[in-house]
Amino acid sequence: MNTLLAMRLVFALGIVNLVALLALSLSCRCAAARTPFSRLLRTDAFAKFYSLHCYFWPVLWLSVIVHLVVAVWVLGIPFGA
Numbered sequence: 001m002n003t004l005l006a007m008r009l010v011f012a013l014g015i016v017n018l019v020a021l022l023a024l025s026l027s028c029r030c031a032a033a034r035t036p037f038s039r040l041l042r043t044d045a046f047a048k049f050y051s052l053h054c055y056f057w058p059v060l061w062l063s064v065i066v067h068l069v070v071a072v073w074v075l076g077i078p079f080g081a
Contacts, residue, residue, distance in 0.1 A: 009066075
């Protein structure tokens with residue numbers, strides 16, 4: 001794999017990590033139950049979004065694992081001798 005392509009992949013997967021983490025946070029009932037967001041729990045849009053909550057976890061884990069593997073492959077482990 002080309003080094004430039006691998007670095008772009010690491011960057012893109014970092015963005016996927018952030019988006020998946022944000023989606024998990026926003027679709028969590030615990031976060032939505034807090035006072036400013038409590039009205040969200042009663043909307044149909046949130047119910048639809050919440051139904052996808054379990055699908056965000058595998059996306060996040062797969063993205064984090066591939067991100068880690070490619071980053072270590074390209075950059076190496078910086079704590080070596």
